[in-house]
Amino acid sequence: MPILSPLPGPVGAHSASWQIELREAIRSGEELCRRLRLPAAAASSAAEQDFSVFAPESYVSRMRPGDPADPLLRQVLAVGEETRPVAGFHHDPVGDRAALRQTGLIHKYQGRALLVTTGICAVHCRYCFRRHFPYAEQTAKDMDAALAAIRSDDSIEEVLLSGGDPLTLSDHRIASLVERLAEIGHVRRLRFHSRLPIVIPSRVTSELVDVLRGTRLTTWMVVHANHAREICDQTVAALGRLVDRGVPVLNQAVLLRGVNDSVEAQCELATALVDARVTPYYLHLLDKVAGAAHFDVPESKGQELIQAMRRQLPGYAVPRLVREVPGEPGKRFLA
Numbered sequence: 651m652p653i654l655s656p657l658p659g660p661v662g663a664h665s666a667s668w669q670i671e672l673r674e675a676i677r678s679g680e681e682l683c684r685r686l687r688l689p690a691a692a693a694s695s696a697a698e699q700d701f702s703v704f705a706p707e708s709y710v711s712r713m714r715p716g717d718p719a720d721p722l723l724r725q726v727l728a729v730g731e732e733t734r735p736v737a738g739f740h741h742d743p744v745g746d747r748a749a750l751r752q753t754g755l756i757h758k759y760q761g762r763a764l765l766v767t768t769g770i771c772a773v774h775c776r777y778c779f780r781r782h783f784p785y786a787e788q789t790a791k792d793m794d795a796a797l798a799a800i801r802s803d804d805s806i807e808e809v810l811l812s813g814g815d816p817l818t819l820s821d822h823r824i825a826s827l828v829e830r831l832a833e834i835g836h837v838r839r840l841r842f843h844s845r846l847p848i849v850i851p852s853r854v855t856s857e858l859v860d861v862l863r864g865t866r867l868t869t870w871m872v873v874h875a876n877h878a879r880e881i882c883d884q885t886v887a888a889l890g891r892l893v894d895r896g897v898p899v900l901n902q903a904v905l906l907r908g909v910n911d912s913v914e915a916q917c918e919l920a921t922a923l924v925d926a927r928v929t930p931y932y933l934h935l936l937d938k939v940a941g942a943a944h945f946d947v948p949e950s951k952g953q954e955l956i957q958a959m960r961r962q963l964p965g966y967a968v969p970r971l972v973r974e975v976p977g978e979p980g981k982r983f984l985a
């Protein structure tokens with residue numbers, strides 16, 4: 651199964667507001683087009699067969715109604731171009747299946763291991779390199795085995811919590827995972843990779859921040875925004891709640907045609923991030939995943955954008971341009 655969506659249906663009496671938002675999210679291109687006053691023909695149900703549409707209202711509310719080229723809409727609406735096979739675009743573009751040490755643990759780089767905590771995301775990004783990743787329901791036994799593998803390898807200093815999106819887990823589940831990782835003596839740092847602080851800012855509750863700070867481990871947060879319009883007032887406040895409490899926040903973005911492939915769009919994104927006290931970390935070239943070819947931007951264009959940003963922005967506001975190359979010991983730096 652590819653990236654999963656949260657279950658629809660009634661919510662429990664004690665659900666947090668972010669959990670209700672996930673349940674009530676838009677789940678089809680047709681519904682998304684209706685919400686934004688676009689013709690239903692803008693969506694492709696054939697593309698949805700392969701990877702479903704999923705977008706919560708707080709994210710959709712930042713889109714411009716009636717604009718089929720809206721940079722936020724483009725990231726989530728399934729379109730006909732996805733179904734066209736393009737040479738060089740594959741189902742496992744970054745070699746994660748080969749590096750999957752066992753269910754849920756990807757250990758590719760020195761000192762860092764990536765734990766797949768869930769297959770569920772708070773938004774389905776059409777360009778996602780994991781859109782075809784074979785997520786299975788993570789069982790308690792899989793998690794035990796993944797933690798045992800981390801325990802048995804004392805070269806692992808940092809554990810990346812990824813998915814899917816780890817912040818779709820309840821605070822209770824996150825707390826128990828953090829506690830178990832903190833029991834492993836050689837683990838020093840945790841790094842959450844999550845799009846939730848951007849997409850549903852109410853996810854950053856004080857209880858969550860308590861969990862992130864209430865451990866001997868140093869916790870870093872890497873969020874994922876691709877366009878300045880994703881950084882709305884509520885998102886700035888959510889990011890501020892992390893930074894105020896001492897959780898350093900980085901952003902990674904993907905360079906996407908028709909979304910952020912201009913100097914202006916990149917400078918606006920970087921400025922919005924540093925104003926929110928978030929450091930732009932990586933600008934990824936698109937992973938060549940089947941269904942995403944229409945987002946591809948050439949490497950030379952990425953390098954030009956970074957050069958232009960260096961002329962206009964403070965050094966700390968310019969991300970590193972990277973590409974993931976299967977089999978290499980880290981991301982490949984391109985600028």
Ligand SMILES: *Cc1c(COP(=O)(O)O)cnc(C)c1O
Nearest residue numbers: 756758759762763764810980981
């Ligand atoms: C990107 C990635 C990391 C982290 O790399 P950094 O350069 O430290 O951000 C770790 N493990 C996997 C599998 C990755 O894809």
Ligand code: SF4
Nearest residue numbers: 771774775778814845
């Ligand atoms: S890019 Fe991240 S948030 Fe988006 S679908 Fe992929 S894993 Fe989920």
